[in-house]
Amino acid sequence: xxxxxxxxxxxxxxxxxxxxxxxxxxxxxxxxxxxxxxxxxxxxxxxxxxxxxxxxxxxxxxxxxxxxxxxxxxxxxxxxxxxxxxxxxxxxxxxxxxxxxxxxxxxxxxxxxxxxxxxxxxxxxxxxxxxxxxxxxxxxxxxxxxxxxxxxxxxxxxxxxxxxxxxxxxxxxxxxxxxxxxxxxxxxxxxxxxxxxxxxxxxxxxxxxxxxxxxxxxxxxxxxxxxxxxxxxxxxxxxxxxxxxxxxxxxxxxxxxxxxxxxxxxxxxxxxxxxxxxxxxxxxxxxxxxxxxxxxxxxxxxxxxxxxxxxxxxxxxxxxxxxxxxxxxxxxxxxxxxxxxxxxxxxxxxxxxxxxxxxxxxxxxxxxxxxxxxxxxxxxxxxxxxxxxxxxxxxxxxxxxxxxxxxxxxxxxxxxxxxxxxxxxxxxxxxxxxxxxxxxxxxxxxxxxxxxxxxxxxxxxxxxxxxxxxxxxxxxxxxxxxxxxxxxxxxxxxxxxxxxxxxxxxxxxxxxxxxxxxxxxxxxxxxxxxxxxxxxxxxxxxxxxxxxxxxxxxxxxxxxxxxxxxxxxxxxxxxxxxxxxxxxxxxxxxxxxxxxxxxxxxxxxxxxxxxxxxxxxxxxxxxxxxxxxxxxxxxxxxxxxxxxxxxxxxxxxxxxxx
Numbered sequence: 316x317x318x319x320x321x322x323x324x325x326x327x328x329x330x331x332x333x334x335x336x337x338x339x340x341x342x343x344x345x346x347x348x349x350x351x352x353x354x355x356x357x358x359x360x361x362x363x364x365x366x367x368x369x370x371x372x373x374x375x376x377x378x379x380x381x382x383x384x385x386x387x388x389x390x391x392x393x394x395x396x397x398x399x400x401x402x403x404x405x406x407x408x409x410x411x412x413x414x415x416x417x418x419x420x421x422x423x424x425x426x427x428x429x430x431x432x433x434x435x436x437x438x439x440x441x442x443x444x445x446x447x448x449x450x451x452x453x454x455x456x457x458x459x460x461x462x463x464x465x466x467x468x469x470x471x472x473x474x475x476x477x478x479x480x481x482x483x484x485x486x487x488x489x490x491x492x493x494x495x496x497x498x499x500x501x502x503x504x505x506x507x508x509x510x511x512x513x514x515x516x517x518x519x520x521x522x523x524x525x526x527x528x529x530x531x532x533x534x535x536x537x538x539x540x541x542x543x544x545x546x547x548x549x550x551x552x553x554x555x556x557x558x559x560x561x562x563x564x565x566x567x568x569x570x571x572x573x574x575x576x577x578x579x580x581x582x583x584x585x586x587x588x589x590x591x592x593x594x595x596x597x598x599x600x601x602x603x604x605x606x607x608x609x610x611x612x613x614x615x616x617x618x619x620x621x622x623x624x625x626x627x628x629x630x631x632x633x634x635x636x637x638x639x640x641x642x643x644x645x646x647x648x649x650x651x652x653x654x655x656x657x658x659x660x661x662x663x664x665x666x667x668x669x670x671x672x673x674x675x676x677x678x679x680x681x682x683x684x685x686x687x688x689x690x691x692x693x694x695x696x697x698x699x700x701x702x703x704x705x706x707x708x709x710x711x712x713x714x715x716x717x718x719x720x721x722x723x724x725x726x727x728x729x730x731x732x733x734x735x736x737x738x739x740x741x742x743x744x745x746x747x748x749x750x751x752x753x754x755x756x757x758x759x760x761x762x763x764x765x766x767x768x769x770x771x772x773x774x775x776x777x778x779x780x781x782x783x784x785x786x787x788x789x790x791x792x793x794x795x796x797x798x799x800x801x802x803x804x805x806x807x808x809x810x811x812x813x814x815x816x817x818x819x820x821x822x823x824x825x826x827x828x829x830x831x832x833x834x835x836x837x838x839x840x841x842x843x844x845x846x847x848x849x850x851x852x853x854x855x856x857x858x859x860x861x862x863x864x865x866x867x868x869x870x871x872x873x874x875x876x877x878x879x880x881x882x883x884x885x886x887x888x889x890x891x892x893x894x895x896x897x898x899x900x901x902x903x904x905x906x907x908x909x910x911x912x913x914x915x916x917x918x919x920x921x922x923x924x925x926x927x928x929x930x931x932x933x934x935x936x937x938x939x940x941x942x943x944x945x946x947x948x949x950x951x952x953x954x955x956x957x958x959x960x961x962x963x964x965x966x967x968x969x970x971x972x973x
Contacts, residue, residue: 321439366401390562396509429477447683455720456597460669462728469672475507518547567660581609583656588620606665647677746776780806814844
């Protein structure tokens, strides 16, 4: 490996190369600024009321990451700073995804810079730090957490842990008072834990580094070593106490209870092989990897994973003996990926590319060190110089391939459709992706093709409640009510807290005229997922049709507080109009017109409101707008006639005072 003598770059060369590195890091992902909200961005940002206002800041620190989804999501994740990130971006950029994407790219650039800074300090070699930075910037496996807004947790937690480790390295270098360094270490560590649970590995890293890798470890008394990392363990204890208070549990819920302990072990070995492959050769890149548990130690993926583990252990002992400090990179990688190996508490995405963002930091340091070692071993003879240039040319070709793969992959994350299509192309056996593609085809009017996609999804996974719900929707549309009821009740029996199944079943009951049964299902959906606008709007419309205006108003007000969309504002306009609450009706119809400027009913309603208020010019304008879109509208014609009788057209009289 590279020499442990301190190697630095001249200030001018450092500035030029580092500037080029950061520019490259930005340009690789610059086109993501034109991407939209994708996948979980919709539920985590667009329809999450808790990240739309600072009045919920206490809620963000007092509940789980997915609190807005109610009982539908398990309280496994306590990541308040991730939600604070969305909240700040919402305050800055509103509903525009461009700003979010720009900040995500800048956070990634910061992580690249920190890979350089910390790597240079750890290995005392700025060439190594710079090369590692380039490797980290070019790695295509990073596209998911950088191009996907909801994946920002991994770049953020990586940046925070790198800052914490930079401070921790300084504890062995600074003399005199070091409270500022202690505080920086602990604060950065806390920020990492409040961003993503993966940060809890840091105290273990600190202990291992302190006792086995810090250069002055043999000359430092044990009490001083303990003092360096005790604060980290106390901070971890405080975080865990807050986590229990916020989400009500210490251990995450088992989301894959069907996996036995032995199967979890076999599956972990299979995942080790899968992660190693993606780290070394990141292709193909897929947004959603179907999980197939391993049931035998003799399955090929398990054997491959076991082989990778043996190679990893062998490499560790080799580096421990011949390049001691580099064996620390293997410990970093192992600890960073370890939390993602327990399949029993992972989400549906048991394997995900974003989980490699933090491990790839150490991977980049290790590979950079290996490259420099190979370069130095080539020597300075003429033949050696030829080998060096051949080696450099090979690396250049790999860099070009990595650049192409990274940029091409960012286009897959441009919108939901491009992501689903690219994923289905790479992973045709994914039940979840077939469901999503069917949803797109349904929205495009290809109903027969959509139903076929959902049937394929159900064939691939007979317990796919998503596919059952969508097929239930199709049966409802075709008025096959008995079949729809059976399908949706089956989905609910498999997943009682699946909100959409309850909403659709309620719609089936409502179509059959069983309004009391429909109300029960809608109320169950609202109880499960209070911020679900489809459930709120369905229940609100049921109440509106029954003349229960107060109950309907309550549902629609909650709906517009989450997502201020057209159906809810229309319903509120009708409710307020029926109750002669003209000011509130005016506000509702004006909100509706922000979504649909050419809505004749809204203009007609506003015309009547302004006529009643004596605001004749405004009434004239609204009636004429209605007639522009619906020339035969009798109410608008009558309104204009009434204004003519009053002699109060907009051209003759000033508007009345409000």
